[in-house]
Amino acid sequence: MKRILEVNIGLVFLFLYVPILAVVIFSFNSGEQISVWEGFTFGWYAKLFEDEALWRACRNSLMVAGVATVIATVIGTAAALAIERYRFRFRTALVRYLYLPIIIPDIVLAIALLTFYVQVRIPLGLITVIIAHGVFNIAYVTIVVRARLQGYDNTLEEAARDLGANEWQTFWRITLPLIASGIIGGALLAFTLSIDDFVITFFTAGVGYTTLSVHIYSLLKFGITPKINAISTMLLANSIVFILLFLWFQGGATTSKKQNAQ
Amino acid sequence: MILSVITVASVSKTNMRRNYHLLILLFPVVFWLVCFFLLPLVSVFIYSFLERGTYGGVQWNFTLENYQRLFDGLYLGILWRSASTALVCTAICLLLGYPFAYYLARYKPKHRSILLLLVVVPFWTNFLIRTYAWILILRTEGLLNSLLGSVFPNWSPLELLNTPFAVQIGLVYGYLPFMILPLYAALEQLDMSLLEAAQDLGASPRRAFWHVTVPLSLPGILAGSMLVFIPTVGAFLTPDLLGGGKVSYIGNVIERQFKTARDWPFGSSLSFMLMGIVLVSTVLYFRALQQDESKAT
Numbered sequence: 001m002k003r004i005l006e007v008n009i010g011l012v013f014l015f016l017y018v019p020i021l022a023v024v025i026f027s028f029n030s031g032e033q034i035s036v037w038e039g040f041t042f043g044w045y046a047k048l049f050e051d052e053a054l055w056r057a058c059r060n061s062l063m064v065a066g067v068a069t070v071i072a073t074v075i076g077t078a079a080a081l082a083i084e085r086y087r088f089r090f091r092t093a094l095v096r097y098l099y100l101p102i103i104i105p106d107i108v109l110a111i112a113l114l115t116f117y118v119q120v121r122i123p124l125g126l127i128t129v130i131i132a133h134g135v136f137n138i139a140y141v142t143i144v145v146r147a148r149l150q151g152y153d154n155t156l157e158e159a160a161r162d163l164g165a166n167e168w169q170t171f172w173r174i175t176l177p178l179i180a181s182g183i184i185g186g187a188l189l190a191f192t193l194s195i196d197d198f199v200i201t202f203f204t205a206g207v208g209y210t211t212l213s214v215h216i217y218s219l220l221k222f223g224i225t226p227k228i229n230a231i232s233t234m235l236l237a238n239s240i241v242f243i244l245l246f247l248w249f250q251g252g253a254t255t256s257k258k259q260n261a262q
Numbered sequence: 263m264i265l266s267v268i269t270v271a272s273v274s275k276t277n278m279r280r281n282y283h284l285l286i287l288l289f290p291v292v293f294w295l296v297c298f299f300l301l302p303l304v305s306v307f308i309y310s311f312l313e314r315g316t317y318g319g320v321q322w323n324f325t326l327e328n329y330q331r332l333f334d335g336l337y338l339g340i341l342w343r344s345a346s347t348a349l350v351c352t353a354i355c356l357l358l359g360y361p362f363a364y365y366l367a368r369y370k371p372k373h374r375s376i377l378l379l380l381v382v383v384p385f386w387t388n389f390l391i392r393t394y395a396w397i398l399i400l401r402t403e404g405l406l407n408s409l410l411g412s413v414f415p416n417w418s419p420l421e422l423l424n425t426p427f428a429v430q431i432g433l434v435y436g437y438l439p440f441m442i443l444p445l446y447a448a449l450e451q452l453d454m455s456l457l458e459a460a461q462d463l464g465a466s467p468r469r470a471f472w473h474v475t476v477p478l479s480l481p482g483i484l485a486g487s488m489l490v491f492i493p494t495v496g497a498f499l500t501p502d503l504l505g506g507g508k509v510s511y512i513g514n515v516i517e518r519q520f521k522t523a524r525d526w527p528f529g530s531s532l533s534f535m536l537m538g539i540v541l542v543s544t545v546l547y548f549r550a551l552q553q554d555e556s557k558a559t
Contacts, residue, residue, distance in 0.1 A: 001467075005365040009377075012362050012438070016384055019395030019435065022405055026398065035398045035405050075290040082287035086280070098291070101299055104540055105496025107513050108306075108533045109299075111520055115309045115530060116302035135298050138291060167283075196388045199498055203520065216390050220503060224397070232391040239386040246386075247379070 020236065027229035034226050044230035054231070057215035064126055064201075064211060065194035068133035073187045075134070076141025077179075083142070084149040102139045109135065110203035117204065124206035132204045133194045140193060141186035148182025181249045188246045192239060303537075310530035320526055328531035337515070337532070344512040345539070347426070348495035351433045355441035355490045356483065358434075363445035363482075364475075367452070378446070385439040393503050396432050397423060400504070424506030432500040437493060441486040448482025449475075480554050488547045496536050512536055 022035075027045070031038030048054060082088075083095060101109060113132050117124060156178065160170045176183075198213040205214065212235075219228055310328050313321040331337065366377055384392060399405045400422040407419040422428055452475065460470040476483075498513035507514065512532065519529025 005361050008358070008361045009365055012358055013380065015358075015435070016381070016438070019392065019399055020384070020387070022398055023391065023395045033403065035401065036403065036408070075294060078287040079291040082284055082291075086284050086287075088284060094288075094292075097295065101295075103492060103544060104537055105493060105513070107496050107498050107516055108537050108540075109302075111516065111529060111533050112302035112306045113298065114520065115526065116298075116305040119305050119308075131298050134294060138294060142291075192386055196390075198390055213388065213390055216388075216394075217499075220390065220394055220397070228394060229398075232388075232394060235388050235391055239388065240383065243379070243382060243386045 023229050023232045024236065026226065027233040029226060029229070032226065034224055034229060044227050045234075047227055048230055048234070051227070053210070054212075054215060057210045057212045060126060060209060061195050061212040064129050064133060065191050068130045068137055068194050069187050069191045071130070071134050072137030072141050072190045073183060076138045076186060076190075077145050077183050079138065079142045080145035080149055081175075084146055098139055098142055101136045106197075106199040107203075110200045113200070114203045124204065124209075126205065126209050128204045128206065129201050129209070129211070132200050133197060136197075136200070137190035137194060140189050141183075144186035144189060145179060145182045148179050148185075152178055184249045185246050188242055188249070192242050196239075306530045306533060309527050310534050312527045314525045314527050325527075328528045331528060332531060332535055340510045340512055340515055341535070343426075343509070344495050344497075347430060347433065347511065348491050348497075350430060351437065351494045352441075352487050352490045354430075354434050355438050356487065359438060359441035359445055359486065360483075363442050363449050366442075366446055367449035381439050381442050381446075385443075389436060389499060390503075392436060393432055393500055396428065396435065396504055400428050400431075423504065424508050426505065426509050428504040429501050429509065429511070432504040433494045433497060436497075436500060437490045440489040440493075444485040444489065445479065445482040448479040448485075452478050481551060484547055484550055484554075488543065491543060492540050495539060 026035060026037070028040050028042070029037050030041035030043060079094075079098065083091060110132070113128070113135075114124075117128055122128060157170055157174050160174045161167075165173065196213065198217055201211050201214055202217065205211065210218075216228065216231060219225070219231075309320065311324055311326070313323045313325050313327075315321050332341075366374060366381075369377060397404070401407075402419045402421055402423070404423070406422065407417070411417040411419065456474055456478070457470050460474045461467065465473065496513050497511065498517055501507075501509065501511040501514050502517070505511070505514075513536075516529050516532045516536070519525045519532065523529075
């Protein structure tokens with residue numbers, strides 16, 4: 001029985017990682033074919049630096065993700081604080097409604113926003129993408145920050161108030177530092193999801209406003225070259241850095257929780 | 263008397279402050295979600311009752327035709343293909359993911375977090391790239407065919423890409439971590455003493471597994487199935503890239519109405535139906551979860 005489980009573990013990991021590793025390996029392939037090995041080269045990476053369109057797309061992606069993340073982090077944190085700290089009439093309804101943007105399929109959210117923009121005559125551009133990313137990012141930030149708020153202890157705040165701090169001071173000096181790891185974790189997740197999003201961007205971006213994902217999509221659709229292997233490897237390295245950061249902040253959260261418990 | 267007036271006044275003052283804080287905290291989220299989520303949903307709903315304009319755009323005439331067209335055999339077939347593909351995907355993810363999560367939850371805690379990290383990495387990786395990886399493997403001159411070609415000298419390359427098989431494998435690949443993580447969360451919390459008790463009372467390991475482990479991990483099974491089924495039923499990217507547009511799924515049909523066919527009203531009615539399917543399965547999920555909880559208490 002144990003043997004079967006071990007074989008299953010091995011197979012699942014192979015299944016998850018062989019495709020990714022294949023992309024990484026073939027990004028160093030000197031041949032013109034994406035999957036026929038000919039020799040080792042860094043040439044495709046060098047080509048990336050000359051690719052104007054790619055860099056423009058990167059800049060657009062960073063801008064969209066940056067702005068959408070800031071907006072979503074502020075709004076999502078406020079929502080999480082309200083939900084966890086207060087009891088109010090439509091609380092349960094709000095919690096359910098808040099998660100709807102991540103429950104419904106991407107394509108439905110995308111075309112809902114597209115028809116809305118057209119009806120109220122907002123011209124499609126990068127702002128329309130930022131607004132759209134805000135919708136799903138708020139939900140993710142709220143989930144992560146709520147999780148952090150649930151595992152924390154109110155007595156510190158009460159102590160601060162007993163010692164004469166006003167509400168504003170208590171918030172900045174006590175609450176915010178305590179939940180900072182959750183907020184940063186939520187922001188990192190939002191940023192990654194925003195950079196990775198394709199479907200919603202594809203429908204809500206104006207003509208000429210290409211993001212990285214849309215750029216990669218058009219490469220995949222209209223001419224696969226080995227350059228894609230190099231772009232993919234760079235993005236992969238990027239997401240590994242982000243996960244490590246995320247886990248580092250979450251790890252910080254659990255250790256400070258333990259300290260609280262002591 | 264005076265005292266009670268003072269306390270009432272101070273209570274209403276703190277109450278006002280409380281409401282003021284709540285307003286500041288809640289206004290942005292409510293504003294954003296009403297303007298950019300609720301109104302857009304209303305907007306697709308309206309579009310789905312309009313007539314298609316001659317040169318793209320819409321005519322503001324009320325019609326039910328877009329919904330009647332959904333019951334056309336063609337679209338019912340596409341819907342059935344999407345739903346059955348999503349169900350098969352969910353089943354495969356469950357079959358691969360359950361033993362995986364089960365083993366992981368019982369692994370040495372020290373190494374467990376590394377294994378868990380390895381499951382999470384794909385979740386954080388760009389979906390386009392993970393889908394592209396399968397193009398690299400499945401295309402006619404791709405890795406799988408060249409591997410099989412080097413093992414069997416007479417191998418004639420198979421056309422694997424642009425088939426329903428490629429779509430199915432791409433979807434399982436894309437959403438397997440969504441199944442594993444909730445299953446792991448449920449199985450990790452499982453109280454091992456219950457299993458020991460079952461075995462002490464004479465249950466065989468298999469019986470203990472089916473009568474103790476599986477029912478107790480049901481919330482994880484339900485959550486994982488939801489997280490896999492919902493995005494796969496409306497998937498657009500995987501069928502588009504790995505199916506090559508040769509086999510239609512509901513996500514692709516919707517995209518085509520908006521990007522090429524320029525029939526926005528029909529595309530809107532299709533996405534409303536898709537949303538209906540998703541909402542029905544969400545309601546079923548919460549029902550099942552409630553039933554499970556009420557059984558437990």
